[in-house]
Amino acid sequence: KNQVEQSPQSLIILEGKNCTLQCNYTVSPFSNLRWYKQDTGRGPVSLTIMTFSENTKSNGRYTATLDADTKQSSLHITASQLSDSASYICVVSGSGGSYIPTFGRGTSLIVHP
Amino acid sequence: KAGVTQTPRYLIKTRGQQVTLSCSPISGHRSVSWYQQTPGQGLQFLFEYFSETQRNKGNFPGRFSGRQFSNSRSEMNVSTLELGDSALYLCASSLAAPSLPYEQYFGPGTRLTVT
Numbered sequence: 001k002n003q004v005e006q007s008p009q010s011l012i013i014l015e016g017k018n019c020t021l022q023c024n025y026t027v028s029p030f031s032n033l034r035w036y037k038q039d040t041g042r043g044p045v046s047l048t049i050m051t052f053s054e055n056t057k058s059n060g061r062y063t064a065t066l067d068a069d070t071k072q073s074s075l076h077i078t079a080s081q082l083s084d085s086a087s088y089i090c091v092v093s094g095s096g097g098s099y100i101p102t103f104g105r106g107t108s109l110i111v112h113p
Numbered sequence: 114k115a116g117v118t119q120t121p122r123y124l125i126k127t128r129g130q131q132v133t134l135s136c137s138p139i140s141g142h143r144s145v146s147w148y149q150q151t152p153g154q155g156l157q158f159l160f161e162y163f164s165e166t167q168r169n170k171g172n173f174p175g176r177f178s179g180r181q182f183s184n185s186r187s188e189m190n191v192s193t194l195e196l197g198d199s200a201l202y203l204c205a206s207s208l209a210a211p212s213l214p215y216e217q218y219f220g221p222g223t224r225l226t227v228t
Contacts, residue, residue: 032214049214
């Protein structure tokens with residue numbers, strides 16, 4: 001069964017600090033891995049999309065890494081801001097004719113001033 | 114370019130009724146995917162349409178159905194509503210299926226409450 005596990009479940013940090021969120025998956029065959037940011041009551045917003053051949057991708061202060069061998073990904077947030085307070089969701093899609101995107105439960109990040 | 118729009122934004126229905134939700138994708142996008150988000154299960158994939166054809170379906174009962182029109186607008190229908198169907202229903206549009214590394218753009222969602 002395809003699974004995506006995210007850790008930690010929640011995280012509280014001070015403004016200006018860095019943090020790293022983790023995503024482990026068992027989806028196979030693998031097509032791509034996405035990180036989304038979702039503010040409360042709104043639709044998710046894409047941060048990064050990574051394919052098998054990519055191991056690092058950045059989007060401003062967000063940097064995602066992917067290790068396809070160990071099936072692990074991380075999202076590093078640099079110099080956090082209050083607006084980074086949100087849920088961060090990892091999604092893994094398989095390849096082939098029949099795929100179902102598998103979602104992690106998300107990491108709830110709170111940035112305090 | 115206008116984003117993904119979903120109507121209505123909020124809906125209250127009674128158990129046993131049916132409901133139809135609408136999604137208008139970004140202009141030029143032919144793929145529309147639907148998702149259910151609940152506090153208990155998180156985000157789950159419902160189905161995906163491309164050029165009026167359903168290409169993939171998640172693990173949901175047959176009460177959940179959808180369709181896509183020639184202008185790429187999509188609707189999803191839930192019949193015989195149950196209390197457990199209370200959720201945020203999100204649609205996302207893209208140039209291609211989620212299995213391909215194209216950006217997916219989510220709408221604001223429809224908050225469905227079943228009483």
